Amino acid sequence: MTISTIPQPPRLIVICGATATGKSGLAIQLAERLGSVILSADSRLVYREFDIGTAKPTVAERQGVPHYLIDICEPTEILTVADYQDQAQQLIVNASKSLPLLLVGGTGLYIKSIVRGMKIPRVAPHAELRSQLQGLGQVQCYQMLKQIDSIAAQKIHANDQVRTLRALEVYYITGQPISEQQGENPPKYPILQMGLHCETEALTHRIQKRTENMIEKGFVQEVEQLCQKYGTELSLLETLGYQEIKQYLAGDISLETAKELIVLHTRQFAKRQRTWFRAVSEIQWFDADSSNLLDQIWQAIL
Incomplete structure (x- = not known):
């Protein structure tokens, strides 16, 4: 059996796991066998010039197998999860339907934004507003959040400044609580999620x-x-x-x-x-050090 004879082949194959488990190397081998392309799901690979320290695939590797969502913004820019999701979803929509795409990386939130269809408020970070809110202190900001969005406050820890500021930021810019703008809209196409682990x-x-x-x-x-x-x-x-x-x-x-x-x-x-990915029940796990890893992954796809 080949991928083309599968009644309903996966539209998207996810390869995830902790850093240094060999995801990129495996993905390249798999993409070569499939004749497919790779969509990166790594929050640092999106930035140009940050190459060696991020273990970015080499130019030669990217010439052999097309990689997307790498080097898409400057180091001085901010790429939000919503920005990433928009670009990834557009690539998936425009890609050929005959072969699955490989979504590869260790940034769990990037992967979740695609496979779960997360609804993300399209509000860019607002430096001046955040600065004003930070000046009030976390205690007062959290009290404000409880007043304007009690649902969000129940999900955000009282000491979580990052999420508290984001929730307030979204509310003051859009006029709507962040809890009303969140949720999920999973894609209709079949997805196969596989993870690599090692001792x-x-x-x-x-x-x-x-x-x-x-x-x-x-x-x-x-x-x-x-x-x-x-x-x-x-x-x-x-x-x-x-x-x-x-x-x-x-x-x-x-x-x-x-x-x-x-x-x-x-x-x-x-x-x-590992803690993040272990909480995702849909992921099938494979030993990164297995001598026949590629064959195991191929059989899982078939």
Whole structure:
């Protein structure tokens, strides 16, 4: 049996899981077998120039298999989940219906926005309004939220400043509570979700190896150039890997310590990713270190 003979083949194949589990490599092999394309679901791959530290697929890999939703905005811009969802959904609509698309990455919210059809308020971040709200303090902001949107307040922890500010921001810009603008509208097409996992010790080894590879490929030089071009206060330079190398360049820590911190923080990040994806019952799980992983994935598709 081939993909073309399946009565109702999946329109979208999701490959997800924690960082460093080999999602990108597997996806490229699978896309080559399918003759399909890859839609990235990684919140840092959308930014240009942030390449080595994000383990972005190489130019050669992207020439071999078309990748989308990579390098779609400048490091100084903000790409919201709503922006990502709009672009991804448009690609899915416009793509050929004869072959499934591969949605690949570790950003759970990006994937959820597509497979669950999340309804997201189309309200861009408003810096001046947020600054004014922050000046009031979290306690008062949360009390305001309880008054204008009690449903949202029940779902948001009293100490969660980010979500509290967002809910207030949406209300004051649109005049409608955020709880009335949220929900889900799942797509009608069939979706197959598959996740990669590996044992903690094996994942740690993968992370250590990847960190060393990044350094060898010029990660330090990449961070140095980005700092010179955009300044050290750029928010993306506070993210995993970049922050630690920035500390090294500032003379605060040694390169060896920076690498150790990258491994530690990546392990912590991977744990949060596993927690997110394990809560999704539709995901079929596969051992990333299996010797016949591609065949197992192919049989799951068939």
